[in-house]
Structures are given as C-alpha cells and as structure tokens.
Amino acid sequence: MHGQTLQIVVPTAKCVNHCPFCVVGNGRNSIADWESTSRNEGTSYIRRMAYAKEYGCDTMVLTANGEPLQNIKFLLRLAGYHDLLGVAGFHKIEIQTTGSLLFSNRGVLKALKALGVSTVSLSVCDPWSDVVNDKIIGRPERVPTPLLDICDLIKKWGFILRLSYNMIQLDNFSLHQYSDFLGYLSRAASLGADQITFKRLHALDYDCPQREWVLKNGVTEKQWRNLLDDIKHRCSPLEEEMNGNMRYSINGISVLAIGDCMSPRDDSYRYLIIREDGRLYSRWEDKGSLIF
Ligand code: SF4
Numbered sequence: 299m300h301g302q303t304l305q306i307v308v309p310t311a312k313c314v315n316h317c318p319f320c321v322v323g324n325g326r327n328s329i330a331d332w333e334s335t336s337r338n339e340g341t342s343y344i345r346r347m348a349y350a351k352e353y354g355c356d357t358m359v360l361t362a363n364g365e366p367l368q369n370i371k372f373l374l375r376l377a378g379y380h381d382l383l384g385v386a387g388f389h390k391i392e393i394q395t396t397g398s399l400l401f402s403n404r405g406v407l408k409a410l411k412a413l414g415v416s417t418v419s420l421s422v423c424d425p426w427s428d429v430v431n432d433k434i435i436g437r438p439e440r441v442p443t444p445l446l447d448i449c450d451l452i453k454k455w456g457f458i459l460r461l462s463y464n465m466i467q468l469d470n471f472s473l474h475q476y477s478d479f480l481g482y483l484s485r486a487a488s489l490g491a492d493q494i495t496f497k498r499l500h501a502l503d504y505d506c507p508q509r510e511w512v513l514k515n516g517v518t519e520k521q522w523r524n525l526l527d528d529i530k531h532r533c534s535p536l537e538e539e540m541n542g543n544m545r546y547s548i549n550g551i552s553v554l555a556i557g558d559c560m561s562p563r564d565d566s567y568r569y570l571i572i573r574e575d576g577r578l579y580s581r582w583e584d585k586g587s588l589i590f
Pocket of ligand 1: 313314315316317319320321322323362363364365396435
C-alpha cells in the first residue's frame, strides 16, 4: 500500500502560536493571498482535488503556515467543494493542529465533521506537562488547552487521535528527563491515542534563531538513533509509506518516525500541495514545482 497525500494549505491570519522551531517564521498572514487570488473559488479547488485523486493521492491533509483551525470559514467552504466530488472524493482526511482553538471553540469540531475529517494529528512537545507544552509553543494564555481534555474531546467526536511528538530534549525545559520510546508510548496510551508520530525537528540551513534553537533543544543524533532502534526492535512492521517512512504497530497503536520531512527523496511526487494561491505544486520548498 503506497498512498500519497494531497496537502491543502489552509489560509490563516498570523499564527496564534509562537513555536521557536517554526520553519515558516511563526506563521504569516496568508488570508490576503487567498482572498486576492481569482483561484479562491470552488472550481479551482475541485479540479485540483480531482487531479490529485486521479494521480493516486488517497489522503487529504489539512495543514497551514499557521494554525489551520484559525480559518473555520475556509474549512466549511472546502467541505462544500469536497462534497461535490461525491464518492470520487477523499475518504481519508487528516488535519494537523496544535489544538489551540479546538477546546475553546466547539464550532471548529463541527466544521471538521462537515469536511469528513477522519484523523486529528495533534502536535505536542511535552505530553506530560500542559504548562511546559504551552510555554514551548508560545500558546496565548487566553487559549486554554489541557492535553487530556483535548484528547478526550477528539475521541468523543469519533476522530482517530494521532499524537505527533516534536522530539526535543525536555530536560532543557522542565524537571522531566528526556524519555525513551516506552515512556512516550505509555503516555500516548493513557491519552487514548490511536497513532503516534515521532518528528525530528528540521533546522533551517542558514544562521538564524530557529536553527540555533533546534540545534540546542532538538533530540541529539544519538537519542534519535536509539529511538529508531527501539521502535524497530519492539514494534511489528506494517508497511513503508510513499515518503519512505516505515509504519509499525505495538499494543494496538501505530507508530511512525519522521526524520526529515523536508528532504527530497526521488523524482516522483511524494505529495501534492494546493497552496493558499489555489494552485497545485509538487514541492513545499520550491515554487518552481507548480503543476497548474
Ligand atoms: S503552530 Fe505551526 S505555524 Fe504556528 S508557530 Fe507553530 S510551527 Fe509555526
């Protein structure tokens, strides 16, 4: 099974969070990009979604250069476009979120249901402490986001819950020591997760505060290797994904480790992207990859 993904970039105002490891400069306001383009109407999105489906994408992933839940209007509009594809549409739809706004605005959950979202991928730095987690990602104080309650809510609404762990050296921020695979696994089980993704943070390749932060606080090469070895030895292999990452299973939870999602693997499309300008691309890092 080699599914590819169609990533749809949700246009957002400047991100509500301030993650120091953000590769898009703590989000930027892209609503204007979307509103100013003539391609922001339905046919543009529908044609490109249909193309991606024909090309072999079986999963639609909602992402953003900010927090995708900030634009419910777009999510509802996309739900309408997607409905027009009927059975030819996507049956597997994921959203990547830090959970900010999920707890404080229940309208968001309704919008995700309307769109047919199957999986909520929750990005987490410290799954043991809300205080540390919120502090690291710079979540605004007016947006309370208790992890346990959010996970309960996601499950209650019938979504698949994926915990997407940003792998950092937690002992730099709290009394909690850097934990090993089993520590993260048992925490995920207690939060009711169906799936776990371990993500190694990407350091930008030029001198900047983002690079400095990631090099200082991201897991070390040794810690990452140990984690991969642990996963390999303790879990049962399932299948290799299109992007080359191996999916495993343990105790009814699926496990994926992503080393560097920014590195190109080969010449074939790993994913397609509809950006805020309503156009389809094959590479995140290269606007020259425009398809149409
Ligand atoms: S939530 Fe995403 S876009 Fe916003 S600051 Fe964090 S990494 Fe950047």
